[in-house]
Amino acid sequence: MTVSEPTKTAFISQVIKLLIILVSLLLPSSNAWGQQRILEKGLCSRPSGRVYSTGDRFLKAGKYLCLGQRINPANGNTVKVLCFSNRKFLYLNQSTIFNEQICAPPAYEAVQCSVLNIVACPQDYKGQDEQENELIVTSPYGSSIINNRPDISWHPVSDADSYTVSVKGNGAEWEREVKNSTILTYPKDEKELQYGNTYTITVISNQGDRPLNYYPKVVHLLPVDDVTRIRDEVKQVKDLGLQADEAAYLDLDAVFMSKLLLDESIKTLKAQVAAGSKNPTIYRLLGDRYLGALLPSEAEQAYTIAGELAKNSANKSELEKIQSGLNLLKWLKEQ
Template structure:
């Protein structure tokens, strides 16, 4: 296991003028409004972007550009503007002039507690407290209960006193087991049949001492349907085709797409890849901590939050530091359950 850690829409009031407004003046007003929208991102007037444009159908907004709440979307005649809302993780299409606001792009009502320590029911698997974890090889990968990889890497926490482990995978059309020594990770065996899309499987890791089993830890995972997997793959390809900065793509766009299906496994592994690449972005580490909490792995979350806090402090990022502190409070709450 890797230890890491409005634009205010410019409304020109409709009034009765005693003089004509020339066509050139109207063009200037429209152009100024568009430039005002562009200045939002150029001058960081938006504290945190809420979406991104994913098409070329807007008259002013280029593909790949961030969107802030309050900005106007201006589709060209006959065109639809494709937008990814980071807050509700939805792909939206606009064919009419629309203000991108909280009615359109807002987190679901239960977003604050979805798949977190505040709502254990929605999380991937049952959390075991410190006493229950003793001698239990908690499965750490795949992360979460929804996956798209039909040959997932299987990992678990080591157990004191165990000298071997037995991995058992069972489900529709698949049943195999493997004995493992001197490691807490097992690549999916190439000789075994892969998991089938749209089916549910149980991955169980048993800790052993000699011939005696010590304890076990099961994880139930559901493989998305082939249609869902293809849809996710198409969205990921479009993100990569935009050529975004890698950290930005990982913690905003890719995370939004993966978490739209609660794919903690894909999100966590994407964020870890950026950590391995040397990222020093506090937002990326903080989000990784959030996702570890979603997978009910408080130790990993705490390690990552600690690094995020250090990076936020060194860069004077008070917003991220506040979010990290909230995450650490949740870690403590989970450990004290």
């Protein structure tokens, strides 16, 4: 049977149209696969976010996101993602490129001393030798907290034989004497701090009956709505079942630092150190957070350990970040 030329032309035209349709359907899947392969091969210099829900056509909950990667919500679903740099959860209900426009660093970054912002760093830093006899309250770390019964700790003063710790603010006013220790667990018989209020924690070093010096620290307990949201987001991170170090230095740090909760971030990182982590990123970020809490001595110790671990694992990226932190510490000492 002979097929006429017009019939052949029509058939070829239909085949071409069908191929175009198939390619258009398969292309997004190919792109998504390719983007994931980029992550798997380590070609993405640093993951910038994570998928936190089902609903994407190709990406599962828990998957990393790179800048430039496309979010493809399926059938009108909303995809929840966490951006590490601006520390926000984003809810995307249409095809969206995960880029710097929607994942820009927060404006409040300018209020924290860091390797990215030396303007907020203290201009009167004293070296370790000069600080030896200076009283400094170390924890709660930073000025914002969510724990309404925080432990209180401070640097020791060489000539002191006791310390007086007091807390004053709305609904709380108490005082304790501490001997042979530089940490006080919040007393069980005292009323807890109230959410949304500000308190002054003062530690006085004593030699016998004579006070040597004192250090007042002002802390603000976040409003209950913020505390509830933070705790809910922490639960979501833990429910993903991530590797503990990774959850600490990426997701949990992003959640806590969304409200500048240095206290929670530092305690989380210290828990990983206590668990035996040898990850240089844990120690380097701990140094960064100590620096944000204006504790240069603790920051230097963390950076030093991070540097040793990074050298042992030939981690050039971490070594560069660690050196930035050490350079800032050197700059502080020269002020």
